[in-house]
Amino acid sequence: MNILFFLTPKSEVAHIYEDDTVRQALDKMEGFRYSTIPLLSKDGTYVGTITEGDLLWGLKKLNILNLKGAEDIAITKIAR
Numbered sequence: 001m002n003i004l005f006f007l008t009p010k011s012e013v014a015h016i017y018e019d020d021t022v023r024q025a026l027d028k029m030e031g032f033r034y035s036t037i038p039l040l041s042k043d044g045t046y047v048g049t050i051t052e053g054d055l056l057w058g059l060k061k062l063n064i065l066n067l068k069g070a071e072d073i074a075i076t077k078i079a080r
Contacts, residue, residue, distance in 0.1 A: 022070040
């Protein structure tokens with residue numbers, strides 16, 4: 001069996017960019033039903049991965065208790 005059978009092309013995987021907001025990340029994760037989402041730079045290179053737990057603890061640390069507040073927070077402010 002070939003390993004390529006199990007891989008999904010990067011163009012078909014939902015992802016977020018470094019300059020996206022926490023709200024955009026939450027919306028994309030909810031829409032695609034992901035619990036973890038890759039973080040890419042603008043040139044398409046892999047930077048890291050953001051999990052639901054990272055977002056939860058980041059919002060708690062920043063004392064953001066509503067989604068309106070998450071619209072102004074850059075995803076790079078969340079520790080991974």
